[in-house]
Amino acid sequence: MGYVVFKGTAVQVADQIEHWFTFDACDGFMLVPPVIPIGLERSVDLVIPELQRRGLFRTEYVGSTPRERMGLDIPHNPYFSY
Secondary structure, three states, X not given: OOOOOOOOOHHHHHHHHHHHHHOOOOOOOOOOXXXXXXXXXXXXXXXXXXXXXXXXXXXXXXXXXXXXXXXXXXXXXXXXXX
């Protein structure tokens, strides 16, 4: 499995994520902190808020179900009458 490591301050990591996202090098990220719990805490407390300030990370969810949050339609069931 290949992966890229972003390291630095929260602002530097957010800069790197923004660069990749802005230049279409990716369409999303999986944040995997190198050390738990401190790495996770720093990601949640420092990097995520910086990305939110830049408009690159949601501040709230729309909808109450995963399907609604992803903007997916309810599939038609031919065996059920709505």
